[in-house]
Amino acid sequence: MKFGKEFASQMVPEWQYAYMDYAYLKTLLKEIIRFKQRTEPPVTTPAGLKRSLTMYRAFSGLIHRHGHVGHVKSPNNAAAGGDIEDQVILVKAMKSEKSYSDDGNYQSNFLMSAEEGGEYELLYFRRLDDELNKVNKFYKDKVDEVLKEANQLNKQMDALIALRIKAENPNMDSVYEYSNRNAEMSHLASDVAATSAALNASTPYRARSTSKGDAEVHMEVIEEFLLNNRGNLNDSSADRDVNEPKTTNSSVHEERPDGIKASRPAPLQILGRVKLHNTLETPRSTIKGILKVSKNRELNHKHLKKVEGQLKRTFIEFYQKLRLLKSYSFLNLLAFSKIMKKYDKITSRNASRSYLNMVDDSYLGSSDEVTKLMERVEATFIKHFSNSNRRKGINILRPKAKRERHRITFSMGLFVGAATALLVGLILIIRARNILNKGGSTLYMETMFPLYSLFGFIVLHLFLYGMNIYFWRRYRVNHPFIFGFKQGTELGYREVFLISSGIAVLALASVLSNLDMEMDPITKEYKALTELVPLALVCLVVGITFCPFDIIYRSSRFFLLRCTLHSVCAPLYKVTLPDFFLADQLTSQIQAFRSLEFYICYYGWGDYKYRTNNCKDNDVYKTFFYIVAVIPFWFRFLQCIRRLFEEKDPMQGYNGLKYFSIILSIIMRTAYSLNKGMVWQVLAWITSAIAGIVSTYWDIVFDWGLLQRNSKNRWLRDKLLISHKSVYFGAIILDCLLRFAWLQTVLNFEVSFLHKEAMIAVVASLEIIRRGVWNFFRLENEHLNNVGKFRAFKSVPLPFNVDEDEEKDEDK
Template identity: 80%
Template sequence: MKFGKEFASQMVPEWQYAYMDYNYLKTLLKEIRRFKQRTKPPVTTPAGLKRKLTMYRAFSGLIHRHVKSPNGGPGGDIEDQVILVRAMQSDQGSSSDHVNYQSNFLMSAEEGGEYELLYFRRLDDELNKVNKFYRDKVDEVLKEAAQLNKQMDALIAFRIKAENPNIDGIGDFENFDRNVEMCHLASGVAASTAALNASTPCRAKSTKGYMGIIEEVEPSNRDDAEGYMDVIEEFLLNNGVNSGDTSADTDVNEHKATNSSVCEERPDSIKGSRPTRLQILNHVKLNNTLETPRSTIKGILKISMNRELNPKDLNKVERQLKRTFIEFYQKLRLLKSYSFLNLLAFSKIMKKYDKITSRSAARAYLSMVDDSYLGSSDEVTRLMERVEATFIKHFSNSNHRKGINILRPKEKRERHRTTFSIGFLAGGTTALLVALLLIIHARHILYKEGSSQYMETMFPLYSLFGFVVLHMVMYGMNIYFWRRYRVNHPFIFGVKQGTELGYREVFLLSSCLAVLAFASVLANLDMEMDPITKDFKALTELVPLGLVCLVLAITFCPFDIIYRSSRFFLLRCALHCISAPLYKVTLADFFLADQLTSQVQSFRSLEFYICYYGWGDYKMRTNNCKNYDVYTTFFYIVAVVPFWFRFLQCIRRWLEEKDPMQGYNGLKYFSIILSIVMRTAYSMNKGMLWQVFAVITSAIAAIVSTYWDLVFDWGLLQRNSKNQWLRDKLLISHKSIYFGAMILDVILRFAWLQTVLDFKVSFLHREAMIAVVASLEIIRRGIWNFFRLENEHLNNVGKFRAFKSVPLPFNCDEDEDEDEDN
């Protein structure tokens, strides 16, 4: 794989515009090359002679490659200098925090020098951009580390107080356990950078300096391929940037490095660990965020969100702070990857420049890059060591391997058996479908007397599985295209790293359910009753109910089988939807609620299950469900419930975020609720007045919903966009796909016209037509899913949001610092 593609694949998706623009600089180099080819055509050398020279060059030692000094030629003469590099203070301040780097190209007077001059100007811009972004992010994590210091001090004191409530005063505490120590994360990091670099310079560490990268890979003379890929993989593995980097050797080496306590290694330059005083608990209260029904009710009643410490809350606080440390460590890993990849990109682009121009400017420029904050800063590396030491000691019971495995979760591997199982089950599904069609055709089942009875009873039972399988297939396709276009959907949904389902797993589950469903249909396809008892076989009539029970049992199964973490994540989001507006609304919650709004017919099928097997005579395939007032009432309710969940979520966000757009979104769902009620009333009463109401409310809801889909959910139809009537940034290069999706969304949004105008197709039963319309809505939702998450991803990219914000458990008063000083 070429370096440009590898560089793009290793980027943090939300930071892609903050990385060095390698492709643009490569384009400038191509212009320089084209100019040189026009003015100075290359001298052709016979292939045989060239091969012979190359062979002898490797073994004779007669051809010696002189390494030029940073100033130019072999001797470093001033006349051979290509560029002069310097660092200048920016206008933002006089401190070293605001430094701009600039290179002066000394050969601009030569023919074609303006191309190279432009290249160095753009290169300087990229260096300053990357350097500033990296410094800002490092400052953010250092401030967050200072907060984590206070949180850890409070946690340790809270632990001791909870386990030994009789301890009072600082003297008793110090005599209790001198081993309880906290390695301060942020203190002394910036102050000790110079001293640390003087003793162990950055470029002498594991990366060997980024000039060392060029010297190590350059002799292979491979333009864009394996050499740099090996360096990337080796660095990322050795430094824990990739997910799957927890090998035994790495653990042993890191354990040796951190076992001696990072804080104690540098007592002079870095503030060491110290006992935590119990007096800190006098300035600490527990944060009570509005994330649970209880806390929400307290917020409505205006009860104080902060409460006194209670030993019963210790486990909850530990879990919350543990999660905070894990997220913080992921930030550090991303920053480390960002620094290394950009430095490697600078070395690569300068190597290409030297090769194209036959100059020696790389060494001088990369020396400046190494001296920049991006190349010389060591805060992130040392902060990672401190976080590892703290986490291992306080959250994994000093078990190094366990702690590292939690901090660096292994990357989920694709398994061949999953792909094989998908193919096997898909083939089984196809075979069962073909068999079903052949049996229907051979027995002329559609024209038999019992066909209508079958469609009224059994078809609604089995159509439920069809709706679920279709939705899973659409979601699997969404995941595939999200991954293809690098939409970071696990981060957007807030899924724990390494536990998210891939498209293969979703296809596996859908194909397995499809096989079971088709096998069940074939099991009780016979339309004929027993001529004596006028009865169907009870066992076969219970097959669909048994399949529903099996699916529900697997979904709620507490054992660690069949993707338990994903099932529990789904159940947790479903609980939040059902309990709306008592839970804080996250994107995963309202995204699931939107999926449920497209499964109205599935909810009605579940209602029919209850009625058919509870009050109907399933042995005779007869039911009088529609004659019960309770069934009719719930026929309205189950269709409205998903939209009601979404309406309450919008109200919660409107009140909490003070965003009027959420209020308008709530009105949109309320209009949909009215339209569904009117359409349902018309389908049951068939009156002209109900039809008029149904048409008016449905038209208003469809128009408003379509506009909201295209403009707000998808971010399209922007007049002043660079891409006419779309948006400025697009992940798909073919604009026609966006226009096709918009047209399709409009058409499918008006599929309700079939219900109101009562279209009839001669070869389709009424229940079959209802299933087709419901399937069209599921397909529309699948299309909506991709563009909705694409828009969310681009918003994250625009704001460089690559981290989840985890609420801290403790609320520390500012008076704490003053007491410490005293």
């Protein structure tokens, strides 16, 4: 793979515009090549000369000789083995002498611009300088951000350690009494260390080096002294590693003579300055927040496990940030090296060394804050969150990349082939037996078809989701980050296709086993065993979904169940993107919810024994026929209300009104389909038209970000991932057409060769297809918003809220 493609594939998707524009610089080099080809005659090679010209160059010796004419050793432009007249560029850094400030720029001066074609190379170096300054500034800004976050994590860790002390010693009389006593012990230990250091200074070096180092001996004495005087206090922070970051207000280390550092517990006063964040993330906390119930803010051992879990996730995410920053620095340095080597090769000049020296001296090439911070984070995480087990801690911080397994592809192909064969076999059997023209076919379509159509809706939705994943990956939409999947557990399109094809095989096999159109002439009943096949299949799918064992993608199943719970319990849970994205998927599965209602009625009331459909004549069933259709939209409405009160964004209120209009339209269309009155038809027309127009406009403008009049891409948006603009216009037209598929319900549009239930299934499938198309462009717009704001990290809430004002007062 060429470096340009490899460089693009390894970029952080949300930072792609912050990387060095390698592709554009290559186009500038191609302009230089084309100019040389136009102005310089081609080199003619004698017909009899077979070897490369390099075979006839002077032998340079076996020992590599450093220093070439035209190279510069440093940005100070000292010549390296040649006169200053042979230099190609002069480089200089316009920055502060003490530090690299934000307004510091690097600039190169091309000395050969007077030559023919020099303007091309001058343009190249100007753009190269711009790219270096852009990358350098972005990297420094991001490093400053992680350093500030590291300072916050220091305070969080101090509070955690103090909370551990209090949790393990709940009977302490006073936090401050213990802290004062501990300060006295630390002061006494400091005196002991000072005395030991003085004795150590008077001891000959040879005597001190004969055995175990005295520094280590004194440290052991001091630690033993502290432990003996601490009584029953079992402080987990007493042996804090010296490689951990120092804190500001509650430092863990004390400087000793001869550079000795002694450990001491973190002061417990910090517990008086911190409070737990009240994020209203659970139903209980939400209800208490609404009722304004005063919470006991005193920290105790009950909070310890929750705080440790939050801080563990925070450290994992923080470490991923550092890894991305390190990768960003490495890739850009490599890109500058590659592009300068290409320049030297094309122009036959020697300018790369002097320019790359400037790159190495820049903040991008010389800063080591990220590397040091990664080491500190590793040491802290291993000690405090993995019980000093380095292998376990590193495996958590550096999860292995997910490997593509051949058995997944093989199994997927096997199930797809089996499903295709079963489908063809089903069609041939129906055709050969002329089942559609038998007397029991109508009864079969009214009873068994709604049961099996449920699996058709699920399979179609999963298949479209697999297609979404495939195209998201192809166009580098970072869907695992957007959805918040745990790294290494997200499903690829092969896994999704495997699940959908597996369900399709089970469903089609069940249909083939249950094509009986005749009842028992004696008992006047159908075979109970075959009639229970759909119910058994539903129980199997539900059982696998809720299975607690680590089989069939447990992490993804539990993620789905968690998001479903958050959607069902809206607005009691804080609304995140996966929650409302799943709720939007459920709004396209109205007919699947009605099929589940029919399952309960058909098997609960015993209709399956006689294959009769008495459900539609029952008032309770009719009532729930309304309710199950509006439940998904009600979930989304409540989610919008929650976000409106939390974010104070009026657009969430308008979005909630959109879903409320859809609820009204569904109620009116359902009432018309059951009652068939002129009034219901008019109301269904009005409400459905309003909901359809508003929803279509919202999809295209707000969810997809299209139809921007002043966009660089007329009527689309400035940034597009798909190069063919016709795809976007086609998606707009398709969304408009499929949004108004409800017209079939109002107009009573029927097809002679399709049963009514089959027509309902077709319309429901069209809505699922529309949702599949909507998914891609909705996530594309979300991804581009993240790219515009350079958001590449998950926001993990910190458990403690540190009172900064009190800390400042204490510092004074």
